Amino acid sequence: MTVSTRLPEETQSRDWLRMLIGTLLLIGLTIMVAEIDRGIANFFRGQGVAQNPLEYPLTAVVVGLVANGVLRLTRTYTYVRPAVRTELYLKIGLVILGARISLGDLLATGVGGLVQALIMVGVVFFFTWWLGGRLKLPETLRAVLASAVSICGVSAAIAAAGAVQARKEEVTYITTLVILVALPLMVLAPPMATALNLPQDVAGAWFGGNIDTTAAVVGAGTLYGAQAQQTAAVVKLSQNVLIGFVAFGLALYFVTVVKRGEGERPSAKIIWQRFPKFVLGFVLVSLLASVGAFTPELVREMSSAYQWIFALAFVCIGIDFSLHDLRSAGWRPLAVYLGATVFNTLLALGVAYVIFGVLF
């Protein structure tokens, strides 16, 4: 047995060096993700699809996975490990994401979009939560899954994961499912709407209510027609605005109910200790956006900022990825996601028809 002794200063300086090397590598990989993402977006634009339906988190995870393999093969993984701070990056991105969640947008989207969003998010969230419970999924995974299906895919999954302190593997699993399921829906929903002879508004509201990623919603709307695209975007926007309420509610629920110890009374002190504080930053920025503190140009800049940080976080998820952890999740989350998507699709069709075809 060998015993190595190292001076504390030497260890500290090595940690800093590793932090520096890791940070530089992560920045380089994130720029690579953005370049690849731009190439993919250009490809889709060439096919007449205005927004890239293969959203950047998927690209980032794949780039991270490749880096993971190379680092392990070359036995250099430990050099970059100190800079891989996935949760920290996700939380920073979520605080900035608040700038995009303005309550003013919710009121501006019109009564029809608001009513549909409230019904869809409420019903689909609790259905997915219930289904996840029936199949005995962990509470954190149920929360991420229910938010992803009921609200708006990737952003909602990330926000919910932060609020309930879900595992990285759970976020990866769900965001990958969101993107992979949204893609065929984007292509299939417009011809289905044509076959059902849906008016533009009803079809748009259906796409907005049932497809999980914003890019795929806009893509489906574009394929169906200009009016459908506009309505789809409005309905999706209304749902997106609800992210803040859901994240805050989940954070509170997990602190007071799920993570409460046996026989423990949730005192104000304990709630405060366990509450994910960054949610307050997210709410503060969202309130600033709601009172019009940011111009649309500034919101665009902040959107770019959080996309960069989320891309960095997803590269880290790829680098940190463990096949064993993902396998342990099994088939149940997939079954819940697909079951909830079918329910979401049918419910959205009915609600869109009643609200946009009959009431408004």
Place this chain on the structure above:
Amino acid sequence: MSRTKFSLSEDWLATIAGLIIVAVIGLGVLGPGPQTVTINAAAGEIQSKLALPLSGWTVSATIDGQRATVEGTLTALSGGTNLIIECAAGRLRSHYAVRALPAGVNDAPEDRGQIVVVNGCDAAVSVTYRTSGAIVWPLFNLFGR
């Protein structure tokens, strides 16, 4: 020698970092942030607006609601300069004012540039000057969809 170590939880660290980024972009700590200046001039009208002295403006224009190009587009505005965009015979041309300004238009102050639209056409003209933020987000226009 013992050292007092100050550490922040990850939640607070993330909150502070996020709010700093929002402040840097939102308050324009490192610059004025993105700018948009739109000048609308009805047929035969002269309109002007002041803008920050910046370079790298992008220019878009319409004549009677139809997109139009500005010939010899000038994208840099320095303090005290007047940039004239003239519409004549259905075409837009831009140049810096070297002689007297049109009647009713004052000279630009030292800390601002001025964009003057002289509409000699028989349709409404709209000219928009835009800049992105001081920190170019996204870098190299990545994630630009």
